[in-house]
Amino acid sequence: MEGRAVLGPFNVDRGQAIASFQRLASLEVEALCVPHGEPVLKEAGEVLRAAAPETDWL
Structure with missing residues (x-):
């Protein structure tokens, strides 16, 4: 997704995937x-911190 990071729906252990994220x-x-998607080439840490994998793809 343009400008943001999301944890995709396909993982074996959702809890572990969230912890890794x-x-x-x-x-x-x-x-x-x-x-999948374009690389984030600046402020990637901020993009990751803005994501909420607990609520994405539920």
Whole structure:
């Protein structure tokens, strides 16, 4: 999704996927390369922290 990060619906362990997403969001990163969509090339940490994987794709 343009300008934001979302945790996709396809994962084996939803709780573990959310925990991993939150761990990534705690890192200070500038760039984020994802398997689907365009890379985030600036302020990637802020984009991750703005995401709410607990409520996406429920």
